[in-house]
Amino acid sequence: MTNTAEKYALKELNLETTFGGMGKEIDRDVPVIDLTDFEPRREEITDQLWQAANEVGFFQLANHGLEPGLVGEAFGLSERFFALPEAEKQRFRLKKGLNAGWEFKSQVRPSTGTADDKESYQITLPHMDDLWPNQTLVPEFQRVMLNFEYRAWCLGMDILSCFADRLGFERDFFTKAHDRAQPDYQSTLRLLHYLPQPEDQPLDPSIWRAGAHTDFDCLTMVFQQEGQGGLQVSPGRGTEGKGGEREWYSVTPKDGLITCNIGDMLMRWSDDRLKSTLHRVRMPRPGEYNGPRYSLAFFCQANKDEIIQGPEQKYPPISARDYLLQRIQANFEAAGQAAS
Template sequence: MSNAKPLELPVIDYSLLSGDEIQRQHFHQNLAQAAREVGFFYLINHGIDQQLLHDVQRLSRAFFALPDDEKRKVKMANSPHFRGYNLAGSEITRSQPDYREQFDIGAEREPLRLEANSPAWQRLQGPNQWPDALPELQSVLTAWQQQMTNMALEILRSFAEALHLPRNAFDNLYGSQPNEHVKLIRYPGRPLSGSRQGVGAHKDSGFLTFLLQDDQRGLQVEVTPDNWVDASPLPGAFVVNIGELLELATNGYLRATVHRVVSPQPDKERLSVAFFLGAELGAVVPVYQLPESLARLAQGPASDPLNPLLREVGWNYLKGRLRSHPEVAQRFYAEHINK
């Protein structure tokens, strides 16, 4: 008999999308139900190459094992685009430091040419920083980002179909230069007597988040107020959650759920790799007209009074970055702090 604890989040089989019409309908029904009732689910049989996933995890560990002076050469504080490395405790969630070491990249693009009246969020576009000591990291993460984007867009379009919208309903928000984001994260073990905040309770800001976990627990989901369940690792699966963009766009019919990460035990560490599918920074999120049978169940987006949602994607994303990364904010955006 297995002693494994049963999973507390829904499991969605991506391969059903390649099946017959009944299987596709089953996929859409499961997807909409999971997103509405929980806002989190496991995605299995997703088609992302397993060797590539292994290489992503291997190189993530190799990056965090680099000497500190090599990692600091690509520190985020060098980048007005919020790309690069952060020491544990550098990122802030709900006014408290997150005890996680991390490395952020986005879509590899040239900076925009800015005018005096250009909105500050246009500074977010730009190149990544890559460690010279680990040249393989760039090619592997770029390949993974491309595969994840293709799969994630299929999920996004499946959401549109599940909501009885045109399949391409969200394409204009995604646009030609979307805000795709990858984050490598290492959670060191923490003493039981101190703060256990690996990541504080929060919602994600984009369309969808896909998380590749190792075998250590830590991610927790607030399925109902003050009722936290473990998103236990499931080998070969992604943990997927809804972001605030979809909650806004559906007037709260789809649910962006609060989640957090608890630090591992003192003798352990936890590695996760996140892919965030976002919208084009210049987009403005409308409220899509759902069929009456769905629209009457929409409860409106649940906005945090301390971090209110904005429908202007660029400003909403910049607001979150400024709150989370005070060192970058002070260096490159001092005129926008506390606005």
């Protein structure tokens, strides 16, 4: 068996290999942060965000300014895209190492060694040539998704500006690090379709809709639909430990709330003051809704040429390009999708 220290260069990936297993489920609530009157209440909101990010690593946003109609429209078009025949979706296959395009059950987590039971479509702006379905195939898809991506980016930069204040950076530090106008921009809007489960199919404990992992960005914002649960979080600061000993609790999806979590990039940039929290999407159990599950996720990933290192220099400097590349390789290498 390969020693984990030899398998991956990044500490985060070696830890992820210890995250598998069902663990124990507990009841716990995710902090909800109201963004009403954001600028006048910036200091109060920053305090709430910092506490949630430091203690839990997950939080939900209310009154965030993204209209229900826009979110609903994006969900509807996502469903229309995934309902296309496979031959049509094959035209938009994932580009190697660029996080752009469509994939089917090709993401293999180091924590499980098995493919996630889902398909996804990634929108990363500089790499979308020939990846947009046209007006005949999915009408208005490109227009709506570009608008949604921009609005999600704006919200993400507001949240990250609060963390910049608290870390002692300039307020627009992370906005500059995620500059949409640059060719090395690599923030990603991801459309996700978790596959329906037949009633008579026994649960395979090795298969997950999304295996246990931490995200490798700065901030993730997830839009869920009521009645389509499964997202679970493992609380506590320590990420080490055998999967069977970990505690997990469910994040109930509610319309109007955006579920957010800190990613590994920001954990590094904060010298571990902020927590990148372990999470997963489990399979439905007997008696639960077992139809298709859809979600939308926006990943605030720093531009490729940005150097990630915190004020205390706890970690050696690494470019966002190299950091993301190593994470993509680890997640897709088993399916032959590794970046080149």
